[in-house]
Amino acid sequence: MTRTIVASATRETIIGFDQPFCVIGERINPTGRKILNEELERDDFSRVEADAVAQVEAGATVLDINSGAVFSNLMAGDPRYADNNYVEPILMPKLIERVQAVTDCPLCIDSSVPGALEAGLKAAKGRPLVNSVTGEEERLEKVLPLIAKYNVAVVAISNDDTGISEDPDVRFAVAKKIVERAADFGIKAHDIVVDPLVMPIGAMATAGHQVFTLVRRLREELGVNTTCGASNISFGLPNRHGINNAFLPMAYAAGMTSAIMNPVAIPVGPKKIAEKKAEIEAAGIMLPPDMDDETFCKLFGIGSTKSRPGKEMEAIRAANFLLNQDTGGGAWIAFNRDPGAAPRGRGREGRRSRG
Numbered sequence: 001m002t003r004t005i006v007a008s009a010t011r012e013t014i015i016g017f018d019q020p021f022c023v024i025g026e027r028i029n030p031t032g033r034k035i036l037n038e039e040l041e042r043d044d045f046s047r048v049e050a051d052a053v054a055q056v057e058a059g060a061t062v063l064d065i066n067s068g069a070v071f072s073n074l075m076a077g078d079p080r081y082a083d084n085n086y087v088e089p090i091l092m093p094k095l096i097e098r099v100q101a102v103t104d105c106p107l108c109i110d111s112s113v114p115g116a117l118e119a120g121l122k123a124a125k126g127r128p129l130v131n132s133v134t135g136e137e138e139r140l141e142k143v144l145p146l147i148a149k150y151n152v153a154v155v156a157i158s159n160d161d162t163g164i165s166e167d168p169d170v171r172f173a174v175a176k177k178i179v180e181r182a183a184d185f186g187i188k189a190h191d192i193v194v195d196p197l198v199m200p201i202g203a204m205a206t207a208g209h210q211v212f213t214l215v216r217r218l219r220e221e222l223g224v225n226t227t228c229g230a231s232n233i234s235f236g237l238p239n240r241h242g243i244n245n246a247f248l249p250m251a252y253a254a255g256m257t258s259a260i261m262n263p264v265a266i267p268v269g270p271k272k273i274a275e276k277k278a279e280i281e282a283a284g285i286m287l288p289p290d291m292d293d294e295t296f297c298k299l300f301g302i303g304s305t306k307s308r309p310g311k312e313m314e315a316i317r318a319a320n321f322l323l324n325q326d327t328g329g330g331a332w333i334a335f336n337r338d339p340g341a342a343p344r345g346r347g348r349e350g351r352r353s354r355g
């Protein structure tokens with residue numbers, strides 16, 4: 001069985017066909033996160049540390065570390081900050097050191113800048129995953145030597161110099177090319193985790209079927225593990241959690257072994273709580289004056305004021321159970337147990353009647 005080993009100094013995660021689904025937490029990424037980007041520009045890593053801890057508590061077994069920040073304010077004093085080739089090799093080791101200080105979870109070093117990848121590889125303890133290499137010639141020549149030098153695993157994205165093809169056969173051919181080129185550098189197929197590129201189903205009706213078929217081919221013909229940006233499938237659609245919750249177990253059953261995703265349900269903020277309270281009061285419902293916000297959120301089904309596993313994690317835990325990667329369902333039961341509930345003895349529920 002293909003097994004990709006990713007490790008910290010003290011902890012190991014195995015991505016494999018015979019393993020529970022691997023969740024790679026995506027939250028430590030300043031791209032599109034204005035507040036995080038501004039904090040990093042001020043050398044404030046408190047949110048990074050909190051996100052690392054919250055994702056591991058929610059069930060992530062690898063943490064993706066992306067250094068793609070844009071330091072707009074610093075550009076005014078030093079034009080080098082306009083160049084990611086300058087910024088990311090400086091920022092990446094700082095991110096990794098801060099994350100390693102608060103968790104022993106294995107890491108995935110994520111950057112399009114080869115210098116940042118190497119800086120991350122020098123700072124990371126253990127055996128990280130590198131994200132990523134593509135089928136583009138320049139990228140192959142710059143990234144594969146790093147993978148071989150540091151003896152680590154790599155995410156291989158199925159696009160090349162021609163771009164991203166909508167034809168799954170072309171994306172398979174790109175993946176095969178990367179696997180073959182990696183072999184020239186002594187990199188084994190079990191150290192390549194292919195991202196077959198999930199298209200939004202809102203833009204392409206066959207996107208789900210395509211990726212399931214492609215994942216099976218990658219497993220059966222190339223013998224590689226697979227991953228994806230899980231939320232891509234639902235981009236642009238309402239109720240994205242519903243789509244994601246169906247997609248992840250189906251992809252897992254088709255042979256996908258990991259996903260880069262957010263495992264944490266974002267806490268409900270004061271604004272949403274105030275809006276819901278105003279709505280309830282407008283309907284003539286009186287609330288106890290001493291009701292705390294957490295009780296209110298649970299009572300009216302709007303979430304929680306605390307970080308907790310997201311809905312997608314519930315789907316993944318269920319899939320692990322159904323695909324016999326959670327023997328006896330112990331992990332599923334623990335995941336769903338109310339922390340405040342008293343332990344229960346074995347009752348009559350579920351017993352087969354006799355006679």
